[in-house]
Amino acid sequence: MAKKRKTTIKDIANVLNISPAAVSKALNNDSRISDKTKKAVKQVAINLNYQPNHLASALRSGKSNLVGVVVPRTNSNFFSSVIQNIEEVLNKEGYNIIITQSNESYEKECRNIDTLLFTQVDGIIASMANETINLEYYEKVKAKGIPLILFDRGENDLNVDYIGIDDYTSSHTIVEHLVSQGCKRIAHIGGFKHTRIFNNRIRGYIDALKKHNLPLDEELLIECDLSKEDGSKKMEQLLALENRPDAVYVAGDYAALGALQVLNGRNIKIPQEIALVGFGNEPFTAMVTPSITSVEQHSAEIGKRAALTFLEHTKKETITQTLNKQILDAKLIIRDSSDKNN
Amino acid sequence: MAKKRKTTIKDIANVLNISPAAVSKALNNDSRISDKTKKAVKQVAINLNYQPNHLASALRSGKSNLVGVVVPRTNSNFFSSVIQNIEEVLNKEGYNIIITQSNESYEKECRNIDTLLFTQVDGIIASMANETINLEYYEKVKAKGIPLILFDRGENDLNVDYIGIDDYTSSHTIVEHLVSQGCKRIAHIGGFKHTRIFNNRIRGYIDALKKHNLPLDEELLIECDLSKEDGSKKMEQLLALENRPDAVYVAGDYAALGALQVLNGRNIKIPQEIALVGFGNEPFTAMVTPSITSVEQHSAEIGKRAALTFLEHTKKETITQTLNKQILDAKLIIRDSSDKNN
């Protein structure tokens, strides 16, 4: 099949003996075009299988109708669910989304942002890589004058919208749950403090211990990148202690899984000897043995809100980016790994 | 910060008192521009923080440098790994990718294709939804004259490139492994026959049974959509039989997981009473108890080849889409769920 020249607005104009401008307006339902002409134009468009050239209209109107999404990875239920919900909301409004993944690399993340700006997206919705420490690069987005919305990783002091859960309170809830199960030496395998959400989880952990008059043992508070491998490593580190913990709260499900495998491998009874809690409510937490208690992060809600926040920006003319943090309540899902009454 | 007008090629031209055309050529390293001018242009471009307008160049040159990717979902290790590798190869060549997910819905898949065509992508790499029966919609892509490359789901008789694993032989390998473990009544929870790859797995299963002189029991051959829920349901169906199977080969890991949970729930010994094999080598197969034997599909290799295949198309002028199937050998990863000698 030879490459046919695509039908353009001009072809339609020729058929009807009107100007291309009239055709454009007819297709966009301009009020100054008669219904008769509109109908005729639309019919011819169908007949000729007219497909609008998105590039041309984007170039002229300055709007690409594309929204860029940056995530650490798509291969996680949390992020893919967020993405799916962003897509659902934005598709309805005529936007398409471009997904890019940073693979937890700061460098890739920067390149992704460049890619998106290069592609002339109308906005960016992002969650940062673990590595990302400063938000300087994101200034580029703001400088371009397009909306920037951060979620999950990326709570900030920039004048940028943010949507996430209440990590501080979640930590409280977790510690309180473990205390109610009779645990007295609760360890925390956390993320790096430089990421706000992980810092919040750590602060919540520390404050909750205080509240329950439990001493804070520095040996029991560990930072890592929360990969599954790191979870295993840090768990072994905890097991090597003279005075082992009787509960471990891991700030990420993948790392919790790594920890679980170490415990299972050593035939340590969960939760009797050591109780375990993860974070994120990834589907596998319900699948493994024992199932892992975790925290539901409301991925669907976060995705929807991120999209809606973007849409709001597009609606108001003024570019008054006022700090707008939306913090959702998280929910503890109690499973076998921490439920001693079962 | 007010929305600044972006610097264009014209601004650079003004600074240097040369024509915009010269600037364009300098930036594109045209041989007819002196090194001196090139250097000057590039310096000014940096000074003014020039960002090329992708839409404009795409419109003029007819190339968007965008490749569309369609997958059933990103939330699976197989697909996200394929995507990652496509991205890696294409980024190097200056292409960016747009990811869309069909969520296993034919209708959404069609909308995705429209979206991509609308966005003027230079090519499409796709894996079809389970629901997708005919490839008619994909004709639109071919009609537009841009390369179409299918992988995994989508082996076809269209004149379209395809990259996948050898499903027929994989089934043989699985059945032979189970036979070697002493299994005699091997069930198959498969995908729908209308999808070529699942049909191939079913054919492989049937032929392998024959080869080993095992009777084909229609009760032991079940088609479903291979969701986790379906896996559980079909496993229960098999357990309800008077003459239960002593091995179950499930054509997808998620469904295999569903089956596993049913078996575990009934305290049926795996693999002693019933051996279990999945397909896809999703990471959780190694994580659950017992770990699930599965088939590695070479997602990385498939992604790379898909990207390279696209690039080849862009290089040759002629649009001779000749049928080009690349079939890779799959690899059986034996784990606890089918290893009786452990």
Add this chain to the structure above:
DNA sequence: TACATTTGCTTAATCGTTTAAGCAAATATA
């Protein structure tokens, strides 16, 4: 020296749309 070629740029058209400005005819208003 005379002519051909190469170098280094400019001019202007173009990609397919949108849109500001304008204009004639139809309709409304005074």
Add this chain to the structure above:
DNA sequence: TATATTTGCTTAAACGATTAAGCAAATGTA
């Protein structure tokens, strides 16, 4: 009836790049 407004279109410029064609100056060749 005379003027103002609305309707329904056209013309032409614009979005920001690329590129074919052209041209003068520099360089090469005989």
